[in-house]
Amino acid sequence: MNPTIKDVAREAGVSVATVSRVLNNLPGYTEETRRRVLKVIKELGYQPNALARGLVCKRSHTIGILMPSLSSMVTSEMLKGIERQAHNNEKSVIVCNTDNDGIRTLEYLDVLKEKQVDGIIVVSANLTPVQYRKLVQFKKPVVLVSTCYAGGTLPYVKVDDEAAAYDATLYLLKKGHRRIGMLSGTKEDRIAGFPRIQGYKRALAEYGVTLGEEFIAYGDFTFRSGIKAMAQLLETASGMTAVFAASDEMAAGALVCAYKRGIKVPDDLSIIGYDNTQIAEMTIPPLTTLSQPFYHMGELGMMMLIDNIEQGKKMESRILPHTIQERETVKELFQK
Template sequence: MTVTIYDVAREAGVSMATVSRVVNNNPNVKPQTRKKVFEAIERLGYRPNAVARGLASKKTTTVGVVIPDISNAIFAEVARGIEDIANMYHYNIILCNADKKKEKEIRVINTLLEKQVDGLLFMGGAVTDEHLQAFKSANVPIVLCATTDENGAIPSVDIDHEAAAFDAVQTLIKNGHRSIAMIGGTLQDPANGYARFQGYKRALEANGLPYDENMVRIGNYRYESGVDAMKYFLELPSRPTAVFSATDEMAIGAIHSIQDAGLKVPNDISVISVDNSRMASMVRPQLTAVAQPMYDIGAVSMRLLTKLMKKETVDNPKVVLPYEIVTRQSVGSI
């Protein structure tokens, strides 16, 4: 049978209120009494009911995390940063995979709120009116992680994706490239898609290079779409000398398409991406990439959420973290 707080109180010869104070680390308990209660807990194998404690305190010390794709190494790194800080502040995590599908994201958000989480971290694509409506119905703090809303009304932690894309394309241009293609994400995605596309276009414009829509293919962030996009570029009458990819996985697909066609990277075509996941250093040649501080994005997001949950003062609810370009072997000069 389940051991209750009443059983512990009877075993220790104290009141249920005293057991409750001991379990909840209330300092107003004599050391001798505290020792007696802990001994009773150990003998009986009592485990406090977190749900009941949450109902009493109106706090569950649980945070809901909506993640687009747990199989993606980039998001796994963010989740690790979240969990490490959550453990530091004694919060538990409920991690939900939403596949970057709006309907599933909304359903998961509502499910987490029904579970009485104390706060919510949202990683996803576009923050739509439906998302904002779900967030508005919540009575708990929400932080956007590795994404932002259009109006900047919700606290968020991310990098400047447009600037990151601009700098990546600038790297290619500084190496003499003038015919630069892009493998992008969906333009409905404000960060990986639209912002990085805008950074690509702005870099071309800043250097007096024409924008050609034939030099842009929209992928789905996966390896296969990088393979297909690069096959398309290779069949153009005048193929590009360099490719900017919105993600490492698509960039690696592009590299393999180039190699399958009997060409070399970077001798024939240079490739650069944004992410700098572990895969970037595993592919050959190793991939030059804009490094997002994914672990830090997760850690800072969770720390910001803890401040909001504890109603602490937050000086800047919109945090933009720095990035850097990691130079490897996939970009050459012409």
């Protein structure tokens, strides 16, 4: 039979209330009493009831995670960082796969409220005004990871997407490329779609390169949309020597499309991706890409949340650095 809190109290010669205060780090006992109670707990192998502890300290020691996909390489890497820090700080997580479904997201928020989570992390999601208002009304700490809400007050952890896209395009320009196509996400995506297009266009403009809209093809960041968008670019972007893809998956799709058409990468066409997920190392040839620190994003988001919950520390938005991961899909051109 498992030992109870009453067994601990009896063996330690204290009241049940004192054992409860020791377990929940509340005042009202001496240091000698604390050591004696902890010693008995260890000897008996007593496991405190998490729900009961939560009722005392008004915390569930549980964090809710909202993410659009569990199978995505991007979100899975962030989830690893989130779970690592949760485990290190004795927190549990409830992971909710929203599947980019607005109604399901609202339903999960109701579930997390019912579960009395101590806070919420929203990963890589485009929040609607209704979802944003519900998060604010939740009255619990919220951190956005790899996303943000324009004009909102919720703290976030992400890279500067426009600056990152600018640097990816600039990398191609410095390699001598001028006729650079772009495989973009959706125009309506104000988090990862539009800013990356702006970064691409700004780099071209600063180099005095003028290209028409026929050099941009749109998809939804997925592998299959990359194949389709690349096929479109090959038809419309005359003289194209390089492509900037707004995700590694789209870049992988571009590589497949090029292979099927007998186009050699990087000899005939250079390609740079965006994210530096595992797929970038798996393509043939290995993909040069813009690297985001996804694992660290997840770690930092969870630590910000925990520091706020445990210490009341104010959460401030963070922009993390990005880098170019050079591999084998970009060729340097010699300019005359």
